[in-house]
Amino acid sequence: MTVSNLPPVVDLSNFEERKAQITEDLMKAATTIGFFYIKGHGLEPELIDQAFATNAQYFNQPEEAKLKLPRVDWGARKLIGFERNTVPGGSIVHESSIQCFEVHEKMKSAWPDPAVVPGYREKTIEFMQSLAPVVDKILSCLALGLGFPKDFFLEKTNVKDPDNHTFLQYHKYPSTDGLSWKEGTNRITAHTDESLITLLFTSPNSTGLELAAGRDGKAVNSEAGEYKVDRWTPCPPLPGAITVNVGDPLQFLSDGKLLSNYHRVRMPRPGEPQDDRYSIGYFVWPRDYDVIQGPLKKYPAITMAEFMKTKGAMYGASFHPDPEVYEANQHIAFGPPTPIAVE
Ligand SMILES: O=C(O)CCC(=O)C(=O)O
Numbered sequence: 597m598t599v600s601n602l603p604p605v606v607d608l609s610n611f612e613e614r615k616a617q618i619t620e621d622l623m624k625a626a627t628t629i630g631f632f633y634i635k636g637h638g639l640e641p642e643l644i645d646q647a648f649a650t651n652a653q654y655f656n657q658p659e660e661a662k663l664k665l666p667r668v669d670w671g672a673r674k675l676i677g678f679e680r681n682t683v684p685g686g687s688i689v690h691e692s693s694i695q696c697f698e699v700h701e702k703m704k705s706a707w708p709d710p711a712v713v714p715g716y717r718e719k720t721i722e723f724m725q726s727l728a729p730v731v732d733k734i735l736s737c738l739a740l741g742l743g744f745p746k747d748f749f750l751e752k753t754n755v756k757d758p759d760n761h762t763f764l765q766y767h768k769y770p771s772t773d774g775l776s777w778k779e780g781t782n783r784i785t786a787h788t789d790e791s792l793i794t795l796l797f798t799s800p801n802s803t804g805l806e807l808a809a810g811r812d813g814k815a816v817n818s819e820a821g822e823y824k825v826d827r828w829t830p831c832p833p834l835p836g837a838i839t840v841n842v843g844d845p846l847q848f849l850s851d852g853k854l855l856s857n858y859h860r861v862r863m864p865r866p867g868e869p870q871d872d873r874y875s876i877g878y879f880v881w882p883r884d885y886d887v888i889q890g891p892l893k894k895y896p897a898i899t900m901a902e903f904m905k906t907k908g909a910m911y912g913a914s915f916h917p918d919p920e921v922y923e924a925n926q927h928i929a930f931g932p933p934t935p936i937a938v939e
């Protein structure tokens with residue numbers, strides 16, 4: 597038997613009839629490595645292609661046009677718009693690191709000029725709306741799997757709620773052709789997500805996304821293979837599938853059962869594609885006022901807004917799965933969340 601270290605694949609097809617099996621599969625993935633691929637999600641491949649085309653169309657505008665809609669404060673999440681070289685929780689690591697454009701469905705202005713990027717708003721909203729039912733399936737199963745009411749997570753993420761904060765982030769990692777960089781450089785440094793879950797799409801053949809399971813210091817053995825805290829496991833795109841990961845609030849709300857693990861995007865190695873890399877992340881976000889504490893009170897009773905302010909302080913410096921990365925990113929503290937006192 598070939599042991600693969602890829603995250604497990606969970607098939608959502610025939611959802612109603614297979615719900616018990618799907619719940620078991622999702623729970624197994626979310627409680628061991630916190631990453632999984634979703635197939636049988638019902639999204640038309642054309643819709644995903646269209647999202648990538650929209651993404652490329654936007655980023656391929658001249659830099660000046662993109663800078664007209666810079667990242668700005670908007671609501672409590674505080675960020676929408678265009679940013680070059682940095683991502684939230686990430687760091688400037690390389691001139692050719694990453695460009696990002698973030699949108700919220702209910703945003704009234706701040707959309708790219710339709711004369712320059714036709715249909716961007718409509719196509720983006722169509723894409724986001726098509727992801728919501730996939731999220732519903734995943735989050736309702738995880739709630740049931742934990743013994744919570746079906747809507748335990750979903751009531752925090754209802755996209756119709758005016759306080760909903762879920763957003764889409766388009767990424768472009770510009771071509772690295774002809775560039776050189778220090779070994780160990782990342783395009784996104786090791787981080788955990790602040791979303792409940794993230795649905796991620798990466799351009800075919802792209803390399804670089806890697807995860808480090810075992811955030812709490814334990815090696816993990818799953819049916820798919822062994823994941824170790826000190827080892828980065830590649831998480832390449834699986835054609836047709838959505839890559840999903842658990843984020844911090846889901847770990848907190850589940851009292852540590854569902855794991856928000858570290859991941860990073862490293863620079864391509866020699867022989868790997870050096871062309872533009874695109875990815876699209878759908879960040880399913882609790883409302884600002886949601887208290888992200890589980891029934892067993894393993895983590896502090898803080899709201900999502902408080903968590904966003906204190907995330908840095910909650911992380912100790914004990915976790916450094918890759919010493920080189922750790923060295924290169926000293927200003928970001930890694931580590932498992934530890935309780936802090938919040939007034
Ligand atoms: O682009 C990717 O493959 C991963 C992006 C990511 O981890 C993030 O935006 O949080």
Ligand SMILES: [Fe+2]
Pocket residue numbers: 787788789794859
């Ligand atoms: Fe991430």
